Amino acid sequence: MIGSDVFSGYYGCNEITRRVLCEFNGEICYKTGDLGWLNTTNKQLELRGPCDHQLKPANQPINLEEIKAILMKMTTNCAVIKAKHRDTDHLLAYVQTTHTIRDLRQHCLASLPIYMIPSIFIILDILPVDQNGEIIQKNLPPPDFTGLSKLRSEEKLPRIEMEQRVHKIWYQVLSHVNSTLSISTSFFSLRDDPGSFIRLFNLYSVNFKHNLRITTFLKHPTIAEHARLLLENITLRTISSDGCELINITEGE
Secondary structure: OOEOOOOOOOOOOHHHHHHHEEEEOOEEEEOOOEEEEEEOOOOEEEEEEEOOOOOOHHHOOOOHHHHHHHHOOOOOEEEEEEEEEOOEEEEEEEEEOOOOHHHHHHHHHHHOOHHHOOOEEEEOOOOOEOOOOOEOHHHOOOOOHHHHHHHHHHHHOOOOHHHHHHHHHHHHHOOOOOOOOOOOOOHHHOOOOHHHHHHHHHHHHHHHOOOOOHHHHHHOOOHHHHHHHHHHHHHHHHHHHOOOOOOOOOOOO
């Protein structure tokens, strides 16, 4: 928060001004949108970074070109399009490659947030293109959505020990959830208040002694991604404690 002597309001936007300004201890303050909590030991307010642009990952625009760029590292040619099935939008990836669908999915999981992973991968010998080399979308074969239900059921249950541990912690925070928590479901589709996510972050700190920022977890808000982040952090700390020096590869030879 900042005082009224620094910010008095948005010019010509009284409604926005009313939303961001509030009175605290007799002073007008500005609500920054940062995540934070009160440290009961020293009575200090500790900030953990901005969160207002990361609370709605499912509503963020999906950049199809970004997905295509990731896939092109493993394919000769590819096209990523949106298709609707039973009133739900799905991402389809048509690829020209020698790799398997499992390889492609794992590659995407390592580089993209979960909501940008194509639902269906379709491998073709060659993609239909025009004289300019542009892919002709209308000539692409229609997708088969019958395998989606099986894929969704496989994505629900934890696959490794770290996912099982994170899965249990989510149930501690989301006590109102009675159904099986999918490892690919966004935390904010189940609960959208920052306080719950802060509690989740605190439990991670207690259980795993990690040194990650809360904003890192906000950007990747699923069980599968949290498990991957924690596992990578534990691995790096183990390497560092063994006496190896971690350096940035851009620092020199």
